[in-house]
Amino acid sequence: MGFNEQFFNAAMDRLNQRRANNRIIGELRRDEVNEKIPEYRELSQHLAETGQKLVSLIMKGGDTAQGVAQLEKDNLDTQKCMTELLKTAGYPEDYLKPVYTCPKCRDKGTVNGKWCSCFHRLMLEEAAKELNESSPLELSSFESFRLDYYPDKIDPALHVSERVIMQRNFDFCKEYAENFTAKSEGILMSGATGLGKTHLSLAIASRVLEKGYSVIYGSAPELLRIIEREYFGKSDKDTMSALIGCDLLILDDLGAEMEKQLYDSLLYEIINSRVSRGLPMIVSTNYSTSELTKHYSDKICSRLLSFRLMAFVGSDIRRIIKKKK
Numbered sequence: 001m002g003f004n005e006q007f008f009n010a011a012m013d014r015l016n017q018r019r020a021n022n023r024i025i026g027e028l029r030r031d032e033v034n035e036k037i038p039e040y041r042e043l044s045q046h047l048a049e050t051g052q053k054l055v056s057l058i059m060k061g062g063d064t065a066q067g068v069a070q071l072e073k074d075n076l077d078t079q080k081c082m083t084e085l086l087k088t089a090g091y092p093e094d095y096l097k098p099v100y101t102c103p104k105c106r107d108k109g110t111v112n113g114k115w116c117s118c119f120h121r122l123m124l125e126e127a128a129k130e131l132n133e134s135s136p137l138e139l140s141s142f143e144s145f146r147l148d149y150y151p152d153k154i155d156p157a158l159h160v161s162e163r164v165i166m167q168r169n170f171d172f173c174k175e176y177a178e179n180f181t182a183k184s185e186g187i188l189m190s191g192a193t194g195l196g197k198t199h200l201s202l203a204i205a206s207r208v209l210e211k212g213y214s215v216i217y218g219s220a221p222e223l224l225r226i227i228e229r230e231y232f233g234k235s236d237k238d239t240m241s242a243l244i245g246c247d248l249l250i251l252d253d254l255g256a257e258m259e260k261q262l263y264d265s266l267l268y269e270i271i272n273s274r275v276s277r278g279l280p281m282i283v284s285t286n287y288s289t290s291e292l293t294k295h296y297s298d299k300i301c302s303r304l305l306s307f308r309l310m311a312f313v314g315s316d317i318r319r320i321i322k323k324k325k
């Protein structure tokens with residue numbers, strides 16, 4: 001993933017912060033154990049002393065084999081004793097081992113000269129943070145979604161009320177967010193403006209973010225415009241990598257972009273890359289499924305229509321809210 005310098009530096013800072021925090025956690029644990037188990041403290045002093053003795057013995061030279069073996073045995077016995085003391089006091093065996101957030105790279109950020117996945121993740125999170133900055137993620141939650149704004153009288157064409165349909169959509173989205181994994185299915189939200197597509201997808205975004213996944217939320221026209229600029233070398237950022245790599249991508253308002261032809265291949269690249277990696281996305285559009293097929297190529301539509309289809313029906317909820325006020 002080729003992210004720009006800004007994200008790289010931010011990720012580096014967080015990695016350093018992580019190491020510093022873990023060092024402090026380690027020191028606090030040591031202090032705690034030394035205080036609770038005085039015998040443990042004595043043994044660790046003894047351990048330090050035998051270490052010093054060992055060094056001076058080797059420095060002295062001559063026939064030291066027997067002395068060294070003696071000290072090494074003493075060392076091992078002491079360590080065994082300390083482990084026993086820890087266990088007896090109810091601590092896990094590795095309680096005083098160095099603390100690492102990522103044991104794979106020991107928080108160094110690299111493994112065998114390559115960037116570790118934890119470092120990629122940090123850069124991705126930094127890119128997502130910037131892209132989400134303009135989205136009102138904290139304003140939309142499941143708790144603030146008002147089902148009572150949707151009429152509960154039976155719609156003759158639908159044979160159910162709008163409220164029942166919305167209740168179903170709401171329940172599905174809430175469960176989706178609660179049980180989200182990076183292998184969840186994709187969702188295609190289709191229906192006219194003002195029926196709650198944005199509110200529900202933002203509510204999913206904020207819940208999934210809370211659970212620690214990386215989420216990018218953005219309007220399709222805006223994100224496509226950003227990527228187009230990058231393709232033409234007008235920016236050194238790599239938004240495409242972030243869109244393709246995040247755990248959940250939410251493309252709002254697909255169809256509102258001008259020049260759909262121009263964006264066709266970019267859009268396909270995003271959707272196809274994610275689908276082939278098994279990563280979920282939520283796409284919302286004012287188009288019906290038949291309108292989608294008119295505006296987008298077959299290969300885009302076949303991907304989108306493989307998602308779970310969620311229809312939003314009824315009258316513009318924002319008009320109803322205004323009337324009620």
Ligand SMILES: [Zn+2]
Binds near residue numbers: 102103104110116119
């Ligand atoms: Zn790592």
